[in-house]
Amino acid sequence: MILRDNLFNIASLQELDGSIIFEVHLHPEWPIYQAHFPGHPITPGVCIVQMVQELLQWYLQRKLTLRQAKNIKYVSIVSPEEITDLTVTFSRIENQHDGSMKVQAQVTNGESLCSKLSVTFADF
Amino acid sequence: MNYKDIPILELLPQRPPFVMVDCLTDYNEKQSRCQLTIRQDNIFLENGCFASVGLIEHIAQTCAARLGYYNCYILKTGVRLGFIGEVKNLSIVRLPREGETIETTITVIQELFDVTLVSAEVRVGKEVIATTNLKIAQEEASPNPSQERKK
Numbered sequence: 001m002i003l004r005d006n007l008f009n010i011a012s013l014q015e016l017d018g019s020i021i022f023e024v025h026l027h028p029e030w031p032i033y034q035a036h037f038p039g040h041p042i043t044p045g046v047c048i049v050q051m052v053q054e055l056l057q058w059y060l061q062r063k064l065t066l067r068q069a070k071n072i073k074y075v076s077i078v079s080p081e082e083i084t085d086l087t088v089t090f091s092r093i094e095n096q097h098d099g100s101m102k103v104q105a106q107v108t109n110g111e112s113l114c115s116k117l118s119v120t121f122a123d124f
Numbered sequence: 125m126n127y128k129d130i131p132i133l134e135l136l137p138q139r140p141p142f143v144m145v146d147c148l149t150d151y152n153e154k155q156s157r158c159q160l161t162i163r164q165d166n167i168f169l170e171n172g173c174f175a176s177v178g179l180i181e182h183i184a185q186t187c188a189a190r191l192g193y194y195n196c197y198i199l200k201t202g203v204r205l206g207f208i209g210e211v212k213n214l215s216i217v218r219l220p221r222e223g224e225t226i227e228t229t230i231t232v233i234q235e236l237f238d239v240t241l242v243s244a245e246v247r248v249g250k251e252v253i254a255t256t257n258l259k260i261a262q263e264e265a266s267p268n269p270s271q272e273r274k275k
Contacts, residue, residue: 001167001175032167035142037205044142045208046177046184053177066176069214069256077207124171 003047004054006030011085013059020090022055028080043078048115052105055088056121065124067100073116076109083109099123127151127193135192136185137205141167144182148189154232156190158182161225173219174226179254183244184208186228187260191240209239209259216254224248230258238262 004010007030011023026043033041049072057064078086092104100122107115127148136143150157160182162169168178184206192203220226230242239261246254 001170032142035139037137038139040205042205042207044181046181049180050175050177065216065219066214067216069211072208072211072214074207074209 001050002054003050004058007032007043007047008051008086010055010058018091020059020093022088024051024055024086024088026078026080026084026086028084030080033080041080043080045072045074045115048074048078048107049117049119052088052103052107052117052119053121056090056093056103059090063124064101064121066119067122068120070118070120071116072119075113075115078107078109078114083114085109086114096120130193130197132189134196135189135203137188137192137203138185141165142181143185144168144178145185145189148193149227150229151190151193155229156186156193157227157229158186158189159225159227162220162222164222166222169222172222174221174224176216176219179216179219179226179246180208180211180214180256180258182226183228183230183246183254183256183258184260186230186244187240187242187258190230191260191262205263207261207263209261210257212257212259214254214256218253220246220248220253226253233257238264 008024008026011025014021036044087108090105094102100120102120105117145158146160162174168175188206195201228246230244234241241259243257
């Protein structure tokens with residue numbers, strides 16, 4: 001499942017003080033919203049992770065797979081009826097000896113935190 | 125009771141194509157189990173592999189099926205919406221391939237009001253392919269859940 005240009009599109013990219021900051025726009029008409037859940041569209045938590053992965057893939061031009069997660073925390077729900085713009089901030093991307101990458105990222109809507117990730121990606 | 129015979133859509137709030145368990149195979153207070161065969165039309169299939177996030181969703185829906193069974197067959201209320209609150213210490217050894225059947229066992233660590241903390245183990249046959257801890261939050265049985273969660 002490819003989410004870029006289906007669930008979301010990249011509105012802008014900015015690099016600031018060592019962080020990589022994406023502004024993304026969500027598409028409320030994405031068909032999966034009708035399955036998750038009927039009558040109550042909510043962005044699946046796993047799709048937030050997939051979006052983070054796809055943004056990093058796009059930035060690095062490498063195909064990645066999630067290998068480990070120290071922690072993925074969901075603080076608030078992203079309903080497309082209320083939220084269509086998100087900021088994804090990568091604060092740390094650290095290459096490991098085995099070729100994998102430790103990544104810290106957070107997903108926010110304005111001032112409010114939606115999700116926080118501390119994960120490891122490897123080449124797919 | 126043969127849990128396998130319960131149509132999975134009776135237990136889950138998700139609908140196809142976002143249903144990531146085929147059936148509940150075991151249920152008790154502490155431990156439950158679900159199965160999924162990775163079919164060609166699975167939306168999480170990529171280059172013949174079931175994606176990492178598909179695995180997380182499958183584990184979360186194993187929790188959802190357990191809660192669905194409890195709500196429908198024991199409390200005799202209805203299915204409630206649920207959300208992943210936290211994924212902790214996830215480790216993926218390998219991704220399942222198309223055609224393989226994965227079986228996930230969840231063990232309840234703690235249950236407090238509407239929040240359940242479980243440990244999960246995903247296997248293909250005897251091979252453990254992923255482990256994690258997961259926190260699942262259930263929506264209160266409300267007619268308009270998306271409004272309730274508004275901050």
